[in-house]
Amino acid sequence: MVYCGKASQGCQGCRIRRIKCDKVRPQCTQCIRIGKTCPGYRDQLALLFRDESSKVIQKAHAQWGVTDPSDLGEPSGSSLQSISPYSTRDQFSGTDAAIARSRYLATRERRSPPEQTLPKEVSVTTVEKGIQFYLEHYVIGLPDEPRVAQELQGLRWIHSRATRDIMAAVGLAGLSNLTGDRDMSVLARQQYGLALQNIASSLRDVAGLDLEIVLRAVVMMAMFEVVRRKDEPVNSAPRTHIMGGAAILTTVLPISTSPIEALRGLLQICFSILAAIQNSLQSSSSEPNVVLPTRADSGAGGGTLPSSFFDWISMSATRAPPPDRPAAELISMIVRLVQLSVLVRYRPLVDGQPGTANVIRQALELDAELDSWENRQEGIWTVTEEHANEGFFPAGSVFEDCYHVYSNMHTARVWSHLRWARVMVSQMLLESVAMLPLSSSQLVPAAHQKRSYTHIKRLARDILVSIPTHYRHPNLKLEHYKFFDEGKGGAHIGIAGIPSLLFGIKVASCAPGVPHQYRMWGLRILETVWCDTGMFQAKMLADLVRKKIEQDSSRVGN
Numbered sequence: 001m002v003y004c005g006k007a008s009q010g011c012q013g014c015r016i017r018r019i020k021c022d023k024v025r026p027q028c029t030q031c032i033r034i035g036k037t038c039p040g041y042r043d044q045l046a047l048l049f050r051d052e053s054s055k056v057i058q059k060a061h062a063q064w065g066v067t068d069p070s071d072l073g074e075p076s077g078s079s080l081q082s083i084s085p086y087s088t089r090d091q092f093s094g095t096d097a098a099i100a101r102s103r104y105l106a107t108r109e110r111r112s113p114p115e116q117t118l119p120k121e122v123s124v125t126t127v128e129k130g131i132q133f134y135l136e137h138y139v140i141g142l143p144d145e146p147r148v149a150q151e152l153q154g155l156r157w158i159h160s161r162a163t164r165d166i167m168a169a170v171g172l173a174g175l176s177n178l179t180g181d182r183d184m185s186v187l188a189r190q191q192y193g194l195a196l197q198n199i200a201s202s203l204r205d206v207a208g209l210d211l212e213i214v215l216r217a218v219v220m221m222a223m224f225e226v227v228r229r230k231d232e233p234v235n236s237a238p239r240t241h242i243m244g245g246a247a248i249l250t251t252v253l254p255i256s257t258s259p260i261e262a263l264r265g266l267l268q269i270c271f272s273i274l275a276a277i278q279n280s281l282q283s284s285s286s287e288p289n290v291v292l293p294t295r296a297d298s299g300a301g302g303g304t305l306p307s308s309f310f311d312w313i314s315m316s317a318t319r320a321p322p323p324d325r326p327a328a329e330l331i332s333m334i335v336r337l338v339q340l341s342v343l344v345r346y347r348p349l350v351d352g353q354p355g356t357a358n359v360i361r362q363a364l365e366l367d368a369e370l371d372s373w374e375n376r377q378e379g380i381w382t383v384t385e386e387h388a389n390e391g392f393f394p395a396g397s398v399f400e401d402c403y404h405v406y407s408n409m410h411t412a413r414v415w416s417h418l419r420w421a422r423v424m425v426s427q428m429l430l431e432s433v434a435m436l437p438l439s440s441s442q443l444v445p446a447a448h449q450k451r452s453y454t455h456i457k458r459l460a461r462d463i464l465v466s467i468p469t470h471y472r473h474p475n476l477k478l479e480h481y482k483f484f485d486e487g488k489g490g491a492h493i494g495i496a497g498i499p500s501l502l503f504g505i506k507v508a509s510c511a512p513g514v515p516h517q518y519r520m521w522g523l524r525i526l527e528t529v530w531c532d533t534g535m536f537q538a539k540m541l542a543d544l545v546r547k548k549i550e551q552d553s554s555r556v557g558n
Contacts, residue, residue: 009150012039126187127168134171137533138223141472142494143409147481157213166195166220173227174534185229192224215265219496226499226537260321264410265492267316267327271417273309274334275500278424281338281345288544289510291428292435297345304342305335323380326373327414333369334421336362340428352438360436360443363428367452370422380407383415385465386483394475396528399464399521403484410490412469413497419459419466420504423511426452426459430512453513460508460518467525470501474532499537502526506541510548519549 010021013031021028027038135152139145146152157163172188175181199217287293313335317328340362349356384405393401406412430452432440468476468484491497508514509522526542529535 009041011041126172126184127191130168130171130175130184130188130191131164132171133175134167137174138170138495141478141481142491143412143470143485143497144488144491145494147478156210157216160210160213160217162195162198162213162217163220165191165198166217166224169195170220170224170227173224173229177227177229177534177536177539178531188224188228192221195221211262216493219493223495223499227533227535229536230540260324261490261492263316263319263324264327264490266312267320267324267331268410268413268492268496270309270312270316270331271327271334271413272496272500273305274331274338275417275420275503277305278338278341278420279499279503279506281341283540283544285345289548290431291341291424292344292431293348294435296348305338326377326381327410330373330414330418330421333366333373334417337366337421337425340366341424349432349436349439351436356436356439357443360429360432360440363425363432364443364448367422367425367429370418370425371455374418374422381411381415382407388483393480394473394477396524397473397475397480398468399461402465403468404462404466406469406487408487408490409469409497412466412487413491413500416463416466416470416497416501416504419463420500420507423456423459423463423507426456427511430456456511456513457515457518460511460514463504463508464518464521464525467501467505470497471525471529473525473528498529498535502529502535502538502541506545509545516549516552519545519552523549 008015009023011023011028011031013036014021014028019030021030023041025041031038135149135158139152140149141147146155152158169188169191172184172191176184176188195217199214199221281297282288285293285297286295313328313331316331317325320328340359344359349359386403386405388398388401388403390401404412406415429440429444430449433444433449467473472481472484505522505525509519509526523542523545526538526545530538530542
């Protein structure tokens, strides 16, 4: 794929007449002055990469042993319009597929206004469409990322081979999910294989690493696992890539010119690993919406943390300056929660046994420590809630027209982890009361149960209010972003926070005692993310929330 340099941002009419365009939208004044209708502007994002040379294509084909371009998933015409929006996949119900396609097409129309549509003279391959989809849906507008396509042009990682293949893989996987196109899915996996080779080559020269490019590539590798359908096997898992990113950071941290940023990046990776394990424990379980299962799950042993993980936490605690110590303190608490969750998934608790009471005591200790952590935060860790007038934000985009303001994105993400973790600890205590009365009666009195319900409702609401900080609803406009971007810096890679956010939304939406409207809002956001990005994890979590809502309805009906 060839980078074509900075494309002219002038309108089509001024470019043909070879005069300077003032770029006023929707019609430039140069065209209006001569009494002509301005033909509009080109899509700058689409023009970043054009006309991949036949030599590069042939080289890729040869590497995969492919002689026919159609084998690489590039159907004739290779435009999104040529892909039938009505093709279905066996795993989807007709209703789900229709909803996903209609919402995706509506989102596409919002993101590509008429004056920015791709001009006919620019021919793009299916791979390039995957990259364009990735940049439009996984980069532009997210925290600490460019707000418009023009801002992408000067970024080194956009033009790196180490990132282009994996951008294409993630974008094509999302497009395949939304359109039902199998060829795109095949091509996505092939691009993923190329990306693995490229990132492996990059890591051979540690001294010459471009840290941003490598970490972006690693995060995208993990994102591919989050986006792809689970019935399409690949040879690795997101945890592998996340741990690879952590290993890179620990290697460069001692020599980094920005040790605080590198340390925050390492902490975010560690938090992400814990959230991914907790999510996996529940999503793969036959009882996904409870913390204390009634029967053992054979796969629970997969939550084992490697020894290097504890070395990273120890390094973070040692090197963290005072303003960053709260993050290092919190992560040790969440480690204990994940370890408790693995224990009870592998060996369910028996009421009246000493070990059961011991687990409940550990949960109570964690609850007290998390409460103390939350109450003593100040300074850069302060969270402010703002309320906009009704109707200021587009319908369905901001919960109760409220949003949070943080000092930076690092603290925003740490707060997100605190919320889902504390909800789960409170849920564990409430479930112990219902399931294990002999063991819990003396340990969790009625007053503590009431506090647990209060904490769950408050924290679940905070998770929903915080959504615009981490994910930008497609209905939001560019002018709305500034309200959520008051705290800049610390995100490193905007999309990196989305998987943990999705898990937090699922936790908030399925927790006991949460109002019905909270569950419905969480469900709608997960469905929106799925239809906007094609991220299959969002669909899986939405299905779990929907199951919880159906269970509530059946109880009411009975």
